[in-house]
Amino acid sequence: MPLPTQDVVGILADNLRIRRNVLPIPARQATRWARALDLPRGGEVVLYTGLMYQLIPYIERLVALERRLGDTPLARLTGLGRRLNRFVNGVAFVARPSAGERAEYERVPANAARLLRRAGVEFGYLYEDDLYAGTLAYDLGADEAVAAHARRVVAILRKNGVREVITIDPHTTNMLRSVYPRLIGGYDLRVRNYLEVLAERGMEFASPLGRRAVIHDPCVYARYENILEPPRRLLASAGVDVAEPEKAGSLTWCCGGPAEALYPAKAAAVAAARVAQLRDIAPDCVTMCPICLVNLRKAADGIRFRDISEYLVEASAPPPDATSAVRRPGPASGRAGR
Amino acid sequence: MSTLIAAPLDMTVRDGFDAEACMNCGFCSATCPLGVPILPRRLFRYVLFGMDDxxxxxxxxxxxxLLCRSCEQSCPAGVHITENVRLLRGWLLREGR
Structure with a gap:
């Protein structure tokens, strides 16, 4: 049985208002991948993750808890939980994914940063000011909380002197590019997705993969932001033989993920239907959205789902012989003179 | 006056609640991945007639x-179905109890 809708949405909206995220997660953990890459702080052009990929392991823990609670009398206490949550960050207590679970999803923003560097793009990162864009609260209709949060995000971007953001997922792209301009007067931030940036640059790949994979277009890229051609062009350059399912491009089929926060069973049924459409086409499937990735993975039945950034990073690495050539000391190496 | 009809009519001006454009064809339901048990056209009529309950x-x-816009892809009248649904969520959160 689902938990009471108003209370669950209320908790998410309260968190966004009070703690800057629907599911507040420690900024230090969410940005650890950027410190590991030593990304420069700030700048006019920044990589903006909106924490979507980093949030996934926390969402998964909460959804599992929600499933368990929904069948018990404790579900009736959700209203009390909302009141308590205003004073205590409940997520910190109930959603504690393991380091391995977090690393799986932190790899995607790190991949995006590596790819942009390899394509010669100069950009910085905002670390603790890389805030969630408000997607889930917006989708659930909590417009007042989202409008206030959007003003906060934009004020932070302006304070940092940011003129352009490079996003890495469909939902943050849509919020910053298509929703915020309707909420904030004088909004002039340039918003591009990293797949668009890489495709525009005509990125070339040193180690083409020579592999076949079926593509799953996220609804938000396909029907909200019209990002269909850049991923295909990049995958082709990376040596991926892209197979198109019957429902692809602007006719893509949803992964079911958007229903998961409130109705996990419905989300699972839609994901199973989508997996059935994909699994006989190729053993591997390319996804481009954190919500699609986690929801389809849970329904995976003989097919492997990986984010597009994994394919592109692998193909952009120097080929093994080039690596060994760089490592091997040449005739003019310093050793000869010793 | 019904709070529901007051709110969406107000939305029509402010936020683009455009259920009036629906032609009752049912294409939206035919392509819904979730197979929603109520036709959007029926839901939107409830709104337009002020049937709050x-x-x-x-x-x-x-x-x-799912807000996936599969329905909008096949809507001949170009109704912003998912945005209408999202606005109804906002109304339910404010007035739904």
């Missing part, structure tokens, strides 16, 4: 919509 009774359907 009938809309409240569809709370689960309204909140389980």
């Amino acid at each position: 009938a809309v409240r009774a569809e709370t689960e359907t309204i909140f389980s919509c």
Whole structure:
């Protein structure tokens, strides 16, 4: 049985208002991948993750808890939980994914940063000011909380002197590019997705993969932001033989993920239907959205789902012989003179 | 006056609640991955007729919509179905109890 809708949405909206995220997660953990890459702080052009990929392991823990609670009398206490949550960050207590679970999803923003560097793009990162864009609260209709949060995000971007953001997922792209301009007067931030940036640059790949994979277009890229051609062009350059399912491009089929926060069973049924459409086409499937990735993975039945950034990073690495050539000391190496 | 009809009519001006454009063809339901148990056209008529309780009774359907826009892809009238659903969620959160 689902938990009471108003209370669950209320908790998410309260968190966004009070703690800057629907599911507040420690900024230090969410940005650890950027410190590991030593990304420069700030700048006019920044990589903006909106924490979507980093949030996934926390969402998964909460959804599992929600499933368990929904069948018990404790579900009736959700209203009390909302009141308590205003004073205590409940997520910190109930959603504690393991380091391995977090690393799986932190790899995607790190991949995006590596790819942009390899394509010669100069950009910085905002670390603790890389805030969630408000997607889930917006989708659930909590417009007042989202409008206030959007003003906060934009004020932070302006304070940092940011003129352009490079996003890495469909939902943050849509919020910053298509929703915020309707909420904030004088909004002039340039918003591009990293797949668009890489495709525009005509990125070339040193180690083409020579592999076949079926593509799953996220609804938000396909029907909200019209990002269909850049991923295909990049995958082709990376040596991926892209197979198109019957429902692809602007006719893509949803992964079911958007229903998961409130109705996990419905989300699972839609994901199973989508997996059935994909699994006989190729053993591997390319996804481009954190919500699609986690929801389809849970329904995976003989097919492997990986984010597009994994394919592109692998193909952009120097080929093994080039690596060994760089490592091997040449005739003019310093050793000869010793 | 019904708070529901007051709110969406106000939305029509402010936020683009455009259920009036629906032609009742049902293409939207035919392509819904979730197979929603109520036709959007029927839900939107409840709104336009100010049938607050009938809309409240569809709370689960309204909140389980995936907002995937599959329905809009096939809508000949170009109705912003998912945005209408999202606005109804806002109304339910404010007035739905």
